[in-house]
Amino acid sequence: MLSDALIRFVLDSPHASADTKKATRRAVHLFLQAFGDAPVSIIGGEKAGAFRDLLFSLPASLGKRKSSLTLEEEAQRAREEGLPTLSGKSVKNHMMRLSALWNQLHQRELVTRNPWTGWNFENGQKTIRRSWTARELTLLTSASWHSTSVPEQTFKLVTLIAAYSGMRLGEICTLRKEDLQTADGIPCFLIRPHTETGGHPRRKQALV
Structure with a gap:
């Protein structure tokens, strides 16, 4: 059974x-x-x-x-x-x-074959994403800030980095000053783990 x-x-x-x-x-x-x-x-x-x-x-x-x-x-x-x-x-x-x-x-020869392999897992449902409009971006960056846990300057900086680079939120929030580097003459963010905070980002993102 x-x-x-x-x-x-x-x-x-x-x-x-x-x-x-x-x-x-x-x-x-x-x-x-x-x-x-x-x-x-x-x-x-x-x-x-x-x-x-x-x-x-x-x-x-x-x-x-x-x-x-x-x-x-x-x-x-x-x-x-x-x-x-x-x-x-x-x-x-x-x-x-x-x-x-x-x-x-x-x-163990308890079954003759594995029926759970070879299946397709595309269900045809696609997430439709659109770009932010200029008006929405203006509203996002100019709206008054009421959070007490995150400084307004930090919020704006995270927003700008995300808009410019396409990086994930977790990758942005683990950045340190030393992660702003130049590789082969190209300014970039160095995405790497910071063990002291437990952050485990996944990739390197060029600035251009």
């Missing part, structure tokens, strides 16, 4: 991390909610595909609030209310957790 496989190969495994156990438990429990428990040997591509389709129809807020609805009812509510649904990344993560479990089952 799938529930038994979860316990034996993941939850009771001394080699699985806490994050792996939590994420795999979540993926398996979603499957059990949708289709019930079953021998792993009879769970194939049809059920894997149906689970993938169901995940794409579930509201993005699933699990963030208490609910007595079934997953099918949650999907219906998302359709009726036009709610944002799970992203391709979230669906992929759930499927990958099940795939990793099935890899172990396949190695």
Whole structure:
């Protein structure tokens, strides 16, 4: 049974991390909610595909609030209310957790194949972004500042760097004076970890 496989190969495994156990438990429990428990040997591509389709129809807020609805009812509510649904990344993560479990089952010849691989996770939903208008930018930089936690000058500086470079907020907020450097004659921000603050930005951004 799938529930038994979860316990034996993941939850009771001394080699699985806490994050792996939590994420795999979540993926398996979603499957059990949708289709019930079953021998792993009879769970194939049809059920894997149906689970993938169901995940794409579930509201993005699933699990963030208490609910007595079934997953099918949650999907219906998302359709009726036009709610944002799970992203391709979230669906992929759930499927990958099940795939990793099935890899172990396949190695032990408890299943003949892994039905959780080879799926497409593009749901056709694209986030449409537009540029800020000149009026909006003027309003953003000229509006009165009421925050007591962030100085107005800091806010304006962060805004200008973001508008000029396209850097992420986390990358901007981890910058230090020594991160303003010149590489091969090009002024740039050096995006790097600062261990004293726990910041872990990801890339280098040129100023031009």
